[in-house]
Amino acid sequence: MVILGIESTAHTASMAIVDAEGNVRAIASDVYKPPSGGIHPREAANHHAEAFPELLARLVSEGHLHPEEVEAVAFSRGPGLGPCLRSGATVARMLSLRWNRPLIPVNHCVAHIEIARLLSGMTDPVLLYASGGNTQIIAYAHGRYRVLGETLDMGVGNFLDKLAIALGGTFPGGPLIEQWARQGEPTVELPYSVHGMDVSFSGLYTAAKVAFRNGARREDLARSVEETAYSMLCETLERAVAHLGRHEVVLGGGVAANQRLRGMVERMATPRGVRSFAPPPKLCVDNGAMIAWTGYLVWRTGGAVPVEESLVDPRQRTDQVDARWRTPPPGARSPDVR
């Protein structure tokens, strides 16, 4: 028995097969790379529409996908870019009808935390979700995942992508800035923007561009940006962990591939007696496996929908969906009650 997961919220078109024990059998992905500047939703959606048949064919020809084995088809319902979400949902609906299998909508942000929970074996972690379009601190409470803090403007990944282009680089910016930062010193003073549990990156973006124009070395700027931006994320994550009294943190999203961020989170967590875990990069970035696994959890707890109710929801919030698989049976003590 396996679940097919389909991901298409932004740049990445991905399909994956995961079984009921949580073994990731295969992932096939294709990432849309804008020729210049940021992502264009319609062009990305066209890319995905062309990519999915190839990804499906690849899974079949490599022997990973046997349609008769597929028990359910899961897809990202949101949040994400409408046209991109619709390409993935269309493929999911088509396969669900063709194979006569249940169709399972999945919240993309919840999927990042569920794959990290699966891989780490942790029960009740706080998630730092740091991706291109999203930057959030998420934890479970009272039947749903709650957003405890988030970016007030752009996602940290988009910030790094935009900044790298302004500094003469190309997409994706995060890995490039990481590379430059290794040869730099944190000597450029930049605005540190934490507002309660939220963060913002636009001031940092402007200040970094101005510093570059005024002659700051790209490497020093990259290092300073990493120190500032990741400290902001660590501060809000630490506050969430302290407030909730949790003992586990997980990272998700493409920016969680960053070594400096991983190291900072670990240095924050270890002295507090908090375990930290970051999935391997291919499961940090957007991928079909997290959708398949979360789809399995949603399906097991009655979350299948008929095609007529499978509309995508580009603005779906993490706390709009019930995490029924996390609800303790009647009489049991809720894990978040202390």
Ligand code: AMP
């Ligand atoms: P996602 O939106 O989760 O698919 O992740 C894509 C984002 O992750 C892009 O904004 C990338 O620039 C960013 N990213 C990928 N690798 C790294 C890295 N090593 N350091 C920082 N950011 C990264």
Ligand code: MG
């Ligand atoms: Mg993501």
